[in-house]
Amino acid sequence: MKQHVLVVFPHPDDEAFGVAGTIMAHTDAGVPVTYVCLTLGEMGRNMGRPLIANRETLPEIRKQELKKACEVLGVTDLRMFGMRDKTVEFTDQEVLINRLLEVINEIEPSLVITFYPGYAVHPDHDATGAAVIQAIKRLPQGERPTLYALAFSKGAEDILGPPDVEISIDKFAERKIKVLEAHESQTAGFVKGMKQRYEEKDEAVVKQLTLERFWTYPIDE
Amino acid sequence: MKPIDPQKVQESLSSLINQKLYVHLETTNGAYASHKDESFFSAGAFIRNAQLTFLQGKIKGNGPYRIGLETELGWLYAEGLTDWEIDEQNRLLFAGHDSEGKLAIAFELSTAPFPK
Ligand SMILES: [Zn+2]
Numbered sequence: 001m002k003q004h005v006l007v008v009f010p011h012p013d014d015e016a017f018g019v020a021g022t023i024m025a026h027t028d029a030g031v032p033v034t035y036v037c038l039t040l041g042e043m044g045r046n047m048g049r050p051l052i053a054n055r056e057t058l059p060e061i062r063k064q065e066l067k068k069a070c071e072v073l074g075v076t077d078l079r080m081f082g083m084r085d086k087t088v089e090f091t092d093q094e095v096l097i098n099r100l101l102e103v104i105n106e107i108e109p110s111l112v113i114t115f116y117p118g119y120a121v122h123p124d125h126d127a128t129g130a131a132v133i134q135a136i137k138r139l140p141q142g143e144r145p146t147l148y149a150l151a152f153s154k155g156a157e158d159i160l161g162p163p164d165v166e167i168s169i170d171k172f173a174e175r176k177i178k179v180l181e182a183h184e185s186q187t188a189g190f191v192k193g194m195k196q197r198y199e200e201k202d203e204a205v206v207k208q209l210t211l212e213r214f215w216t217y218p219i220d221e
Numbered sequence: 222m223k224p225i226d227p228q229k230v231q232e233s234l235s236s237l238i239n240q241k242l243y244v245h246l247e248t249t250n251g252a253y254a255s256h257k258d259e260s261f262f263s264a265g266a267f268i269r270n271a272q273l274t275f276l277q278g279k280i281k282g283n284g285p286y287r288i289g290l291e292t293e294l295g296w297l298y299a300e301g302l303t304d305w306e307i308d309e310q311n312r313l314l315f316a317g318h319d320s321e322g323k324l325a326i327a328f329e330l331s332t333a334p335f336p337k
Contacts, residue, residue, distance in 0.1 A: 043267070045251045045323040047316075054222050054306065054314050055245065055327045056335070084337070086252070086267070122252040154256070189321065 003031045006109035006145070007075075008100065008132050010038040010088050010124035012066035013183040018150045019113055020073060020179040021169025022212050027074030028172075034077040034107050036100070037066060038128060041186070043085035048185040061185050069182035072175060079103065089127035093134070100135040109145045112136065116215055119151035119160065133217065141220050148214035163213035173198065173209040222304035222316060227280050230305060233313055234278040234288070237330060244271045245329040246299060270334050273297065285317055288328065299328040 005026050009015055015023065015035060027033050040059040047053045053061050063080070070078045081099065083091060104112075115129035129149060136144050148165055157163075169176065177195055180187045197205040249265040275290040275297075282300075289298040301317035308314055310331070317326040329335065 043247070043249065045249060045325070047318065047322060047324055049322055051222060051304070051318065051322060054308070054316060055247075055324070055329065056308060056312065056314060121256045124252075154259070 001110060002108070003110045004107050005031060005033040006036065006104065006107060006112045007033060008036045008038075008112065008114045008128060010083075010122075010128045011041040011044075011085065012037055012039075012062045012069070013041065013180075013186050014115075014125070015073070016069060016176070016179045016183055016187075018152070019212060020176045021172040021210075022113070022148075022167050022214075023073045023075065024172045024175055025167065025169060032077065032107075033073070033075050034079065034103065034109070035070065035073075035075045036079045036081060036103060038081045038083045038088055038096075039085040039124070040066070040080065041085050044186060046186045046189065049188040053185055058185065062183070065183045065185060069179050072178045072182055077107075086124060088124040088131075093127075093131060096131045097134045097138075100132055101138055104135055104139070104145075111146045111148065113148045113150070113214070116149035116151035116156070116160070116217065119149075119153045119156040121153050133219065136219055144219050147217040147219050149217040151215060160215055163215050165214040165216060167212045167214070168210065169212055170210045173206075176209050222306045222314065225280075225284065225286050225302060225305050225315070227284075227286060230280045230286075230288075230315075233307065234280065234290075237275070237313070237332075238277065239274060240332060241272060241274055243331045243334045244273055244297070245269045245327060245331075245335055246271070246297070247327045249325065251323070270337070288315065299326055301326050302328065 007015060023033050041062045042059045114132040115125040117126045117129035120126050120129060180191050194205055198209055247267040250263045254261050254263040273292045275292045278290045281287045286302045287300040302315045303317050305315045312331040315328040316324055319325050
């Protein structure tokens with residue numbers, strides 16, 4: 001079966017933390033990855049270190065960072081949906097679901113990656129995951145792609161059980177740091193320290209950079 | 222942005238009296254505040270492109286600063302302001318950044334609407 005991955009997140013840099021290695025494992029193997037990013041993170045609190053942005057210049061800066069990150073990731077099909085940060089849950093859900101469904105029908109993904117609604121902390125994350133699930137559920141059973149969901153709220157594992165998908169991304173750890181670095185306005189405060197701890201083989205950081213974990217969402221239930 | 226110069230800010234505010242303005246006003250703890258610290262009560266507010274006209278506007282404090290506007294129909298104030306600029310579109314932008322450089326409040330005035 002033809003492979004195509006669809007990644008849907010609300011903020012530039014969401015892809016950097018939890019799925020960059022998985023994306024690179026696919027693009028390196030020649031599997032196309034389409035990334036739908038709903039907003040430009042207009043409401044981010046990080047304005048660079050030293051300050052490089054203000055509220056009005058931040059969106060354009062983050063757009064350029066997102067494009068740079070996609071270059072490192074090998075993602076050539078980036079679709080920016082032009083929504084506003086922190087408004088995803090308030091927007092017309094039917095419009096969003098239909099836009100997502102249009103992309104799904106166009107590229108016919110074999111795998112979709114998004115946030116696990118209810119377990120993704122930021123309201124935009126939860127709303128994005130929920131809209132993606134609603135869009136996929138409009139496909140007939142049997143034609144639905146596999147859905148990997150990302151959960152990181154406190155206690156998520158107690159409720160959902162351990163993630164059933166663990167992808168080892170050892171090969172991509174250093175490139176994953178480069179993806180994080182691309183989002184300079186958001187990550188400048190910690191990426192240097194992270195790099196150092198990685199070189200010192202700090203267990204938590206090594207794990208963060210070499211292992212990505214997902215829950216397969218029960219899309220047919 | 223640069224650190225607030227209260228005298229220059231006062232001049233800029235005064236120049237906008239009695240004009241129809243668009244306002245961006247926002248306070249934020251960040252969406253992760255309660256995730257990082259469960260005892261933290263996260264609250265914030267955001268409004269973009271509210272229209273108002275003010276009769277008088279003042280900057281007060283020794284830094285961080287407070288700005289208050291008496292409008293035709295009511296009041297507006299913002300506190301915790303540290304930095305400002307007049308951008309190339311002639312918009313008056315203020316922000317309050319915490320010790321880590323993270324934005325905690327933004328307050329902006331423009332004679333034309335901000336992009337949605
Ligand atoms: Zn996010």
